[in-house]
Amino acid sequence: MNGLRVIPTWSHGQERLYVALTDGRNIAWYDREAARVNLLSEDRRDDVLEALGPFLTGPVVVGPPPVPTPAELARLSLHPDDDLAPNRPGEALLVALDRDPGPAGRIRPDPRRRALEAEQLVGEALDRLDGADWHALHSIPLPGGDRVHHLAIGPAGLFAVHTLYARKQRVRVADPLVAVGRRGPQPLLRRVRADADRASYALTAEVRPVLAVVSPTRLDLTTPPREVRVLTDTDLNTLSRQGGVLKPADVEALHAIARDRTTWTRV
Incomplete structure (x- = not known):
């Protein structure tokens, strides 16, 4: 002994x-x-x-124990309240619905629940990229009450992903307008680009905008959108098939910065 x-x-x-x-x-x-x-x-x-x-x-x-990388040290030094990594897809909507579920027995579905369903489906698709050396963050709060729905970080770069619920509806995209079903078109692509621009400013790195359309019956692109990739939720895995832009150490470092809530307070 x-x-x-x-x-x-x-x-x-x-x-x-x-x-x-x-x-x-x-x-x-x-x-x-x-x-x-x-x-x-x-x-x-x-x-x-x-x-x-x-x-x-x-x-x-x-x-001996391996020396922690700068990214690991940054993560370990985060206060739990400032760590965005545990955020669930649609975290902000989940909190809002918990605080105010809305009136019972309403005839029309609560649009927040549809938006939540869309964010959860897209978030799950992005989380599945983790096995390919990717990280996904969800519901990143921005000053003024806005938020980035999802941020995907991987070898192919950084992507700010905005989700759009369109189950069983036709979606028409004519930059910057997006029309869902019979509703009138809205300049949604301006919002998608603005979110990516704010993320680029916060992270001092190029962040490319993506619009993820959830479960449409048809997706028509009248004109190719400028800079914005428009994908369905089932096509998000194509992000991981693009050529490598970031090294593994860069991916880890950017993830460590992006998960820190204070990174986003001045954008």
Whole structure:
């Protein structure tokens, strides 16, 4: 026996096993998901591996903890109230509906619920890009009560995505006007460009505007919109197929900046 104790812990759904001295001080930990044993001191390397022996599930990397990147340090220093990463798609609408559900038994559907459905569908599609080294942030608040519905950050660049509910309706786009069903056209593309411009200013990086149209029966582009990509919610995965613009370190750094609420307070 080498006098070391192995103490299992759980954090954010992940298991980590700490190796502690008899006085309670930790000298190593085993991250099973990363297959890595992090040593705070090389002096007890053999003892640590002996203590962890029954718990190791395969080959592991053994060494000192990796040095955190600037992006990781920025994330770790964020106050929880300023971290936008936990925002759900449609977060602002969810909060508004919770505070004021609206009158019961109304004949017409609450337009906020339709908008929420659209943001949730688009948000889920963007979240699925995570496996391709992408990050998605949702419902980013801007001064004046506006917000960016979604911000996608990945190798192909940054995209401010505005959602439009159009289930079972025809959508006609004639820059800058967008018409849904029988409703009159609205200059929606001006809003989409403005959101991307504000995001570019906040992040000091090019952010391209995207209009995501949810579940239309037909999407007609009378004239190709200037700068704005118009996609249906089922075509959002095409964003990840574009050529690489950002390196992985740039993606992580921009995500760390964008998730900080204070980044957006002066745009």
